[in-house]
Amino acid sequence: MRNYIKQLEKSNQLLFVDRDVDPKYELAAVTKKVQLQGDQAIHFNRVKRTDFPVITNLYGSRRRLCDLIDAPIDRKDEFIRKSVPGVDDTNLQDYIKSE
Numbered sequence: 766m767r768n769y770i771k772q773l774e775k776s777n778q779l780l781f782v783d784r785d786v787d788p789k790y791e792l793a794a795v796t797k798k799v800q801l802q803g804d805q806a807i808h809f810n811r812v813k814r815t816d817f818p819v820i821t822n823l824y825g826s827r828r829r830l831c832d833l834i835d836a837p838i839d840r841k842d843e844f845i846r847k848s849v850p851g852v853d854d855t856n857l858q859d860y861i862k863s864e
Contacts, residue, residue, distance in 0.1 A: 769833065770820065773806050778829070779820075780805045787813050796821045804829075 773779040780799060786792050786809050799807055804825040812819050824830045828838055836844040845852055 770806075770808075773829075774808075778805055780807045782807060782809045783811065785811045785813055788815065788819070792819060792821065800825060 770779065782795060786795065792809060792812065795809075796807055799805055800822060804822070806820060806822045806825060806829070809819045809821070823833070830836075831838045831844075834844075834848075836848075
């Protein structure tokens, strides 16, 4: 996961937030605002009441999700059918939204 996060940073797909953020509501609100503008992952360096950074929106794009699970983006339908129990041609579209 650390290597993947470094790749996101190198490809400008990781946004850094360096100010104090409250985890109860503010962290989610910032994530939602970023999602409305794009699909960057967000690295919160200073989260109140914890010593740990938080990364959100890692799965914010189909391409990143496919990269993480090593699934080819052009064959995602086939991959979902094989990977998710109960998915077949009759209900596949319930699991896939248009890009």
